[in-house]
Amino acid sequence: MHQSIVIKNVNIVNEGQIKSTDVFIQNGFIQKIGNLSGEITKDAKTIDGTGKYLFPGIIDGQVHFREPGLTHKGDLYTESRAAVAGGTTSFIDMPNTVPNVLTTEILDEKFRIASKKSWANYSFFLGVNNDNLDSVLQMDTSQFIGVSDDGLYFTKKGNLLADSPDTMEKLFSNCKSIIAIHSEMEKIIEENEEIYRAEYGEDVPIACHPLIRSEEGCYQSTKRAIAIAEKHKARLHILHLTTEAETHLFRNDIPLREKNITTEVSVQNLWFSDKDYQRLGTLIKWNPAIKTEQDRVGLLKALLDDRIDIITTDHAPHSLEEKEKPYFQSMSGAPMVQHSLYIMLELYKQGLISLEKIAEKMCHNVAILYGIEKRGFIREGYFADLTLVDLNSPWTVGKENILYKCGWSPLEGETFQSKVTHTFVNGNLVYENGNFSEFIPGQRLEFK
Ligand SMILES: O=C1C[C@@H](C(=O)O)NC(=O)N1
Structure with missing residues (x-):
């Protein structure tokens, strides 16, 4: 279920640098990193990344x-x-x-x-x-x-x-x-x-x-x-x-x-x-x-x-x-x-x-x-495994937000300042602000 997605104005955290840019995702891969406009992103879903940080998954x-x-x-x-x-x-x-x-x-x-x-x-x-x-x-x-x-x-x-x-x-x-x-x-x-x-x-x-x-x-x-x-x-x-x-x-x-x-x-x-x-x-x-x-x-x-x-x-x-x-x-x-x-x-x-x-x-x-192939970095041609983070969105770990089958965490009661808002696996937006997409299986890691 691949979609075209563009993440606009986001701070990418990658290879020792933080840069504000746009990231275009299509067919499961990072197609383009740079200031994007017009034709290429015309039919893409747009996510506003202003003020947020994008990590490789x-x-x-x-x-x-x-x-x-x-x-x-x-x-x-x-x-x-x-x-x-x-x-x-x-x-x-x-x-x-x-x-x-x-x-x-x-x-x-x-x-x-x-x-x-x-x-x-x-x-x-x-x-x-x-x-x-x-x-x-x-x-x-x-x-x-x-x-x-x-x-x-x-x-x-x-x-x-x-x-x-x-x-x-x-x-x-x-x-x-x-x-x-x-x-x-x-x-x-x-x-x-x-x-x-x-x-x-x-x-x-x-x-x-x-x-x-x-x-x-x-x-x-x-x-x-x-x-x-x-x-x-x-x-x-x-x-x-x-x-x-x-x-x-x-x-x-x-x-x-x-x-x-x-x-x-x-x-x-x-x-x-x-x-x-x-x-x-x-x-x-x-x-x-x-x-x-x-x-x-x-x-x-x-x-x-x-x-x-x-x-x-x-x-x-x-x-x-x-x-x-x-x-x-x-x-x-x-x-x-x-x-x-x-x-x-x-x-x-x-x-x-x-x-x-x-x-x-x-x-x-x-x-x-x-030696994992084409993952772990935000690079054109790499799998679009990405994690978008808001560094100023405090929340507290509690039973209601713990997703482990065992239902508990030693971190219960801990307040964290940051929040993962979006997670992309192979170009699919699988997690967005607390909600999951339909189930889309991940892939076997390939290695060199
Ligand atoms: O190395 C391990 C294994 C793990 C487990 O429960 O499987 N639990 C641990 O505490 N250490």
Whole structure:
């Protein structure tokens, strides 16, 4: 259902600049950027962009949309709908669905479901762990967006790659595609669990979470993974960094395109810190854990100085019932994909990051890092995935505007100054001032 649309007098935030211009969209693509008048836009729907800011659609490099198998928490329809309402137009989903994505058959099935249900553009990681390592090494993994172990440890202890240096050696010496790993050492976590269990029994306070899933567990794991990757010249991506200490293990003296070792931060680690455990309890229990205020500040600094390459959400919905349990039973993770751009724009309002840097880390760099074709930038000939934002339109997160299937957010009660007013996916205006268009499926991400 492509339409011709012209966005007039809008500030485009793109490739390190903000420029006031017009953008003409037709047949799914950005056809023209510049001051437009007359013939070309004659039959086009006009959107007045005066005073607003146009970003490339956000590409979220790490989400858990829960389908198949865990659809009481979320599914590809509900979570991708929440995504586009928050300005996210593409996502890459993790393999800890049920069954785990450990074969190409299951991967194909996820692509099939997404082609029917996803509002946003999509791709999926193939899961890799000790169980399927040999078969993964037989595959031509350069055909996949990447392999990842994220979340697979939920179904089986001891499956974090970070706990299996032999597996990592074998994988890193053979795998041609991006290897995205969840970097924590299970052994260190288990030792810490025993210490706190001895002290508190089963009633361990949530404030102990960052001490159990500790800085040490993250740092040792990331350091070792980088050493093994460097030895084999593998393409390693460390998922959701949570400590300042780890940021110093990454380089910022070479362009992203030349890096073999990259990393990311998830928005919640730029927003929450250990001071929030008292207020929000297990609602902000994540793996790896939200750490200290010093870590939060250090992560932001590393993002700004390019040791951290991209921003993701690790959107991980669970039902409230699954969250509101004593420490050991409470599920880790929380929904975020509808609110990621809002968090970053609020940090902009606080003077902590520029709009250009937000576009770089949430759009351009994700496209570069994963080699995604023709997305992530506002350029003529690129897909018209675009997000229009009003920076002066305050609103408050509440049950009535949360779109996640699980129906809650750790951000409830938070007031954000900015609002996404329009979201375009492949040239289709799918979201406008709180209303959705008819359902139009997103596309499979193509990559180089
Ligand atoms: O890595 C992960 C996985 C995620 C989930 O719930 O799937 N939850 C988390 O807290 N971290």
